[in-house]
Amino acid sequence: MNNFKYRVYYEYLGPSKDDPFATKPLSPDRVRTLLNSLCTILPDHYSSTVKDNSLYVAVITSETEEETDAVIERLVVKLNLATPGLSLLIERLSEK
Numbered sequence: 823m824n825n826f827k828y829r830v831y832y833e834y835l836g837p838s839k840d841d842p843f844a845t846k847p848l849s850p851d852r853v854r855t856l857l858n859s860l861c862t863i864l865p866d867h868y869s870s871t872v873k874d875n876s877l878y879v880a881v882i883t884s885e886t887e888e889e890t891d892a893v894i895e896r897l898v899v900k901l902n903l904a905t906p907g908l909s910l911l912i913e914r915l916s917e918k
Contacts, residue, residue, distance in 0.1 A: 823882050826890045827915040830860065830877040830898060835909045844907040850875055856908060860901055865893065878915075 834847035848856075857877040861870045870879045881890055891914075898910045 823884060824887065824890070825917050826881045826883070826887065827917060828879040828881075828894055829913040829915055830857065830879065830894070830910050831913065832857075832875060833909055833911050841906060841909070844909070846907070848907055856901065856905060856910075860897060860910070863897055863901075 832848065832853045835841075835844065837844050853875050854872060857872045857875070860877055861872065864870055864879065867883060868879055868881050870877055872878075879894065883890060885893075894912055898912055902908050902910055
């Protein structure tokens, strides 16, 4: 089995071509709410915790690193596109 860990966090990137309405940072409460909504759409075998305005995800799976990365990326991109001003980024954490 493979063990993968991620940190998904918010970073204000300002207005861009893709999100011209991102004129001010989201509040910490709004960020927590959005991270919690991401928790609800993660696959059942992904464990997650919201802490310090970050979402920590741990996955023990038979899937490959590329497959697991793609799942996380797809869900984060989906939420970013659906929420004006949201720019969640993904950090791969060491497996230790």
